[in-house]
Amino acid sequence: MLKFSFLLLILTIPFLNSDIYYGVPLWAYASLGATILYAVILVFIIEKKWHSLKDKHE
């Protein structure tokens, strides 16, 4: 499953409207939020699941 974490990038695609809150359109909050979620998952994979991504024979 970890190999397919890149599919989370699809969640960053803007899909909400452009209503402005604190100078930023709503969709930008969602995209930035999804980006940060993706970043957190990547850090988790690197720090905790790296070994499961390695080649067992090497």
Next chain:
Amino acid sequence: MNNEALLSTTGIWFLVAYLSSLILIGFAGKIASKEDTLKDFYLGGKGFGVGVLFLTMYATQYSGNSLIGFAGSAYRNGWFFLVGVTFMIAIVGGYLLYAPKLYPISKKHGFITVGDYISFRYNSTLLTYLVVGISIFALSNYMLTNLKAIGYILEYVTGGAIDFMWGIIFMSIIMVIYETLGGMRSVAWTDAIQGVLLFVGVIIIFSVIMIHYGSLEENTTLFLQNQPQLFADITLTNQITWLSILILIFFGISVYPQAIQRIYSAKNEITLRRSLSLMIIMPLLTTLPLVIIAIIGSAHFPGLDKTGSEGIVLLMLHKLTNIEGMSIVITIFVAAAVAAIMSTVDSAMLAIASLFTQDIYHKHHPKASQKRLTYVGKIFSWFIMAFMVVLAINLPSTIWWLIQIKLEILVHIAPAIMLGVHFKKLSYKSILYGLIVGVSFTLLFLLTPLPSKPFGFHAGVIGLLFNFLTIYLHNHFKK
């Protein structure tokens, strides 16, 4: 070109001192070198710790384009360029598809270049040459755009005292000197300084802009008055473009040969992991502030064209020159921009020289000693830099668009690396046919009257789809 120098005399001296320090680091790299081998020269003996490895990855990934081009894009496209933050993080996601498997193999078999892995994995000279050729093409383009950028910047900030041509020549000589003195060690150490300068520069400039131009919320009325189109609702075309950019960058930039060399050069696995973790955070601290700066700039200075928009940060700072200490901030920005460009050019040059020496010259001269190979690599560095300088100065703008397609071509080596480490039975023929079909389709869309962005996707992305499809079909029916 303007006649007014943006840099004060003190600023110019700061820049000179900074550039001189790079030569000294070159000498330090030479003194620190342990042996006359390609491994020591092109990978720093594979001994980089977290600090240097992270900073060299950071400085190399963030080119002059990240500082100047990104700001221009954010100025013109508004919040849509938030995709810049996402794709800079996605690049590390791309590394994760192959680095955990590739790193141990590279340690075990002493890889120096991306060609080493391709040759080891597929045992095909033709495929290795194709991958190396595409890599050199993309890296050359990368060098050319950045050399041109450095020429423009120096001419602009010195008010024409250093003109475009001499700016390029002067900076190229500095880069090639420290590169040939200490190889990857010098490049990584100078990258470390350049990375710090880039990061500190962005944070200082962001703080200054927020203090003097106000926050995003404070500028909302101005946005809606001057740039209402930047707050229009997202369309399907926007969404397709977003996805297409992510795919192109994810598969393209994550297989940059200089990035792969940095993965090889990690001292150990923990070093590599920590560096990659830090790389994930940096877009939020570098790209995002730049996007916000440029968006605020678009509200205050609407109506700039493409070239003008790329100077938005300098323009915003320049308008504050009546404030005490602003000349220092401008100097920091210029130094950060120059540092970002230099760290990219030197890494690309080192990667090209290593690809030529290890994957082409060494293959034709298998008995050449390591000392001889290192010497050839150094000579080639001077040659390639001279060639690039001539091109950067003289290349007609009519064919300049050609260099813009580097990523759309480079993306096609991704399957060879990413699929290669995961599917042991995948034959070189599947990869070779996929590569040829993918590149052909990409060029078909880019060089003929067909739409260069079919269905809104970049030609490289459509080509990559055909590349993967060909690999799958060939592999499936071969069975």
